[in-house]
Amino acid sequence: MSASEVPEAALRLAEALVFASAEPVSPRALAQLLPETLEAETVFAALAARYAGRGVELVTVAGGMQFRTAADLAPLLRKVVQMPRRLPRAAMETLAIIAYHQPVTRAEIEEIRGATLSQQTLDALLEAGLIVPKGRKEAPGRPTLWASTETFLTRFGLRDLRDLPRREDLLVEPQPLPIPPPAVAPSAGEADEAPDGT
Amino acid sequence: MSASEVPEAALRLAEALVFASAEPVSPRALAQLLPETLEAETVFAALAARYAGRGVELVTVAGGMQFRTAADLAPLLRKVVQMPRRLPRAAMETLAIIAYHQPVTRAEIEEIRGATLSQQTLDALLEAGLIVPKGRKEAPGRPTLWASTETFLTRFGLRDLRDLPRREDLLVEPQPLPIPPPAVAPSAGEADEAPDGT
Amino acid sequence: MPEPAAPEGAEDRAAEGAADSRLLLRLDGFDGPLDLLLELARGQKVDLARISILALVEQYLAVIEGARRVRLELAAEWLVMAAWLAWLKSRLLLPEDDAAAEEGGQAAEVLAERLAALQQMRAAAAWLGARPELGQEVFARGEPESFVAIDRSRLALDVPGLLRAYLAAVRRAAGRRGYTPAPVTYWTIKDALARLGAMLGELPDWQTLERFLPPAPLSPLERRAAVASTLLAGLELARTGTARLRQDEAFGPILVRKARGVEQSE
Numbered sequence: 046m047s048a049s050e051v052p053e054a055a056l057r058l059a060e061a062l063v064f065a066s067a068e069p070v071s072p073r074a075l076a077q078l079l080p081e082t083l084e085a086e087t088v089f090a091a092l093a094a095r096y097a098g099r100g101v102e103l104v105t106v107a108g109g110m111q112f113r114t115a116a117d118l119a120p121l122l123r124k125v126v127q128m129p130r131r132l133p134r135a136a137m138e139t140l141a142i143i144a145y146h147q148p149v150t151r152a153e154i155e156e157i158r159g160a161t162l163s164q165q166t167l168d169a170l171l172e173a174g175l176i177v178p179k180g181r182k183e184a185p186g187r188p189t190l191w192a193s194t195e196t197f198l199t200r201f202g203l204r205d206l207r208d209l210p211r212r213e214d215l216l217v218e219p220q221p222l223p224i225p226p227p228a229v230a231p232s233a234g235e236a237d238e239a240p241d242g243t
Numbered sequence: 244m245s246a247s248e249v250p251e252a253a254l255r256l257a258e259a260l261v262f263a264s265a266e267p268v269s270p271r272a273l274a275q276l277l278p279e280t281l282e283a284e285t286v287f288a289a290l291a292a293r294y295a296g297r298g299v300e301l302v303t304v305a306g307g308m309q310f311r312t313a314a315d316l317a318p319l320l321r322k323v324v325q326m327p328r329r330l331p332r333a334a335m336e337t338l339a340i341i342a343y344h345q346p347v348t349r350a351e352i353e354e355i356r357g358a359t360l361s362q363q364t365l366d367a368l369l370e371a372g373l374i375v376p377k378g379r380k381e382a383p384g385r386p387t388l389w390a391s392t393e394t395f396l397t398r399f400g401l402r403d404l405r406d407l408p409r410r411e412d413l414l415v416e417p418q419p420l421p422i423p424p425p426a427v428a429p430s431a432g433e434a435d436e437a438p439d440g441t
Numbered sequence: 442m443p444e445p446a447a448p449e450g451a452e453d454r455a456a457e458g459a460a461d462s463r464l465l466l467r468l469d470g471f472d473g474p475l476d477l478l479l480e481l482a483r484g485q486k487v488d489l490a491r492i493s494i495l496a497l498v499e500q501y502l503a504v505i506e507g508a509r510r511v512r513l514e515l516a517a518e519w520l521v522m523a524a525w526l527a528w529l530k531s532r533l534l535l536p537e538d539d540a541a542a543e544e545g546g547q548a549a550e551v552l553a554e555r556l557a558a559l560q561q562m563r564a565a566a567a568w569l570g571a572r573p574e575l576g577q578e579v580f581a582r583g584e585p586e587s588f589v590a591i592d593r594s595r596l597a598l599d600v601p602g603l604l605r606a607y608l609a610a611v612r613r614a615a616g617r618r619g620y621t622p623a624p625v626t627y628w629t630i631k632d633a634l635a636r637l638g639a640m641l642g643e644l645p646d647w648q649t650l651e652r653f654l655p656p657a658p659l660s661p662l663e664r665r666a667a668v669a670s671t672l673l674a675g676l677e678l679a680r681t682g683t684a685r686l687r688q689d690e691a692f693g694p695i696l697v698r699k700a701r702g703v704e705q706s707e
Contacts, residue, residue, distance in 0.1 A: 060297060115255065
């Protein structure tokens with residue numbers, strides 16, 4: 046059956062199911078509600094087609110289908126919708142390292158970044174549910190190994206880890222990162238406000 | 244301007260805003276994002292018309308507009324999740340004592356637990372059909388004797404009470420003192436060389 | 442890899458002269474020495490694979506030197522890296538056929554690889570950051586509806602839980618009762634007299650006294666008590682003329698047999 050032939054009743058049901066949920070809905074969850082003659086994937090495809098270009102879109106992420114607002118509306122929505130804080134640079138880099146090198150120990154992360162991994166950064170990633178401990182490395186001290194979670198995939202709109210660009214492709218384009226704003230200029234008047242001042 | 248003439252961009256925005264908001268969206272909140280020439284009410288009306296008859300509908304509630312699953316779909320989506328309660332600790336202990344010591348009086352249960360047995364606990368077990376009174380003890384006051392039920396066995400997946408581990412296998416009895424390995428059987432010649440010999 | 446310092450290095454140094462003063466004031470903005478090195482490498486505006494490590498080293502040392510003039514408390518990690526880079530520089534400046542130069546070349550390659558790896562992850566973080574992130578650029582249903590009804594009417598019952606509860610109850614009560622040591626009963630002289638008297642008649646000849654100890658397995662203490670009781674019982678029987686005792690040597694086995702009629706003591 047082609048997407049255009051999906052009965053309206055099935056579309057309504059799929060729409061309601063995915064709409065109601067804050068989490069992605071798996072094809073299996075939908076299949077339980079559909080008659081056997083209908084495939085969940087076909088219904089999802091028809092629904093995605095119907096919502097294409099609208100203010101809310103149906104996207105495939107880890108775990109299934111989810112309605113999300115269209116990305117181009119972000120600047121307007123930001124004024125109204127409450128947002129969690131963005132992850133700081135250190136946390137983003139740590140997350141990227143965990144995503145690419147998992148399972149990986151804290152020491153290995155620090156080795157790659159050439160900097161200490163602060164407890165604060167680790168806590169932020171754990172609290173956001175983006176990383177989980179995944180066993181221990183069979184090495185002296187048996188350090189904890191870290192891995193990325195399903196939440197990580199969902200948050201960045203990935204179906205699975207293979208959606209990440211290959212490491213070789215990452216090197217090609219060394220786009221300059223925003224340089225952190227300079228610390229307080231040590232002018233005479235401001236000297237006392239410098240973090241290490243006096 | 245009639246609802247049919249509302250620009251698609253305004254519809255998309257209203258759709259995304261209502262979808263992403265945790266609260267109903269008031270016309271005033273939408274108006275802040277719209278060009279002045281557009282009335283929020285008109286946009287909402289157009290959006291409601293677009294969603295009419297679909298799996299999700301735009302409804303007016305106190306404070307503004309909200310997406311709601313179509314009422315006729317709710318029974319299809321409803322899912323009952325069994326979340327069995329745990330018995331409180333006192334009840335579980337009492338039940339275990341009755342299972343092992345039956346028939347047993349309330350006073351005996353209290354003696355074994357070293358704590359008072361509340362009527363509430365006993366009632367909870369009775370109500371769940373896990374225990375029954377089974378005659379009276381021929382002792383002063385003729386206290387009720389308690390025993391476990393058929394339901395108790397079924398609920399714990401036991402064929403009969405002998406399926407429970409024996410008390411001896413369960414309890415590590417307090418041992419007086421570690422006993423050293425038995426001395427070699429004394430031959431006649433060694434008798435006087437016993438540790439206390441000389 | 443060691444590269445000639447001039448002319449490329451010289452140009453870089455000149456170009457970085459202004460950057461140094463800009464950089465040295467904000468080392469706090471960097472996540473460690475490697476981060477700064479990568480930033481400096483980017484300043485060379487070439488493919489990371491072709492950067493001049495020597496120029497990079499000199500830039501780093503210049504930044505650290507400048508920063509030290511301003512801030513004496515510069516963190517150890519920056520200085521450790523500076524020391525290592527100074528060592529690397531000394532190796533890179535050696536003629537290429539020198540063995541130490543090769544060592545330096547390898548170290549430079551390792552450094553370049555580390556920078557490339559960090560750059561890669563930096564790019565990965567940027568790639569992730571550029572994606573529409575849920576909760577930042579795209580939003581999920583703000584007010585999800587739940588159609589899940591939770592039924593708590595059933596009880597969760599399992600045998601392990603039952604056993605744990607039983608043990609907990611019994612142990613708690615036992616802890617409250619206080620400890621009474623198990624009573625120890627020793628083999629009394631009376632016990633020994635009864636056993637010796639009963640067995641003696643059945644045995645024809647000299648037997649060691651040990652044969653009349655109680656049959657149960659004995660702890661050393663119990664055994665000693667039983668030996669003492671049996672000896673005393675033997676002495677008592679000898680005193681009344683019912684039995685005879687004999688010991689052939691000091692600390693030798695004590696033998697016993699039933700007295701036959703009137704006998705002389707040996």
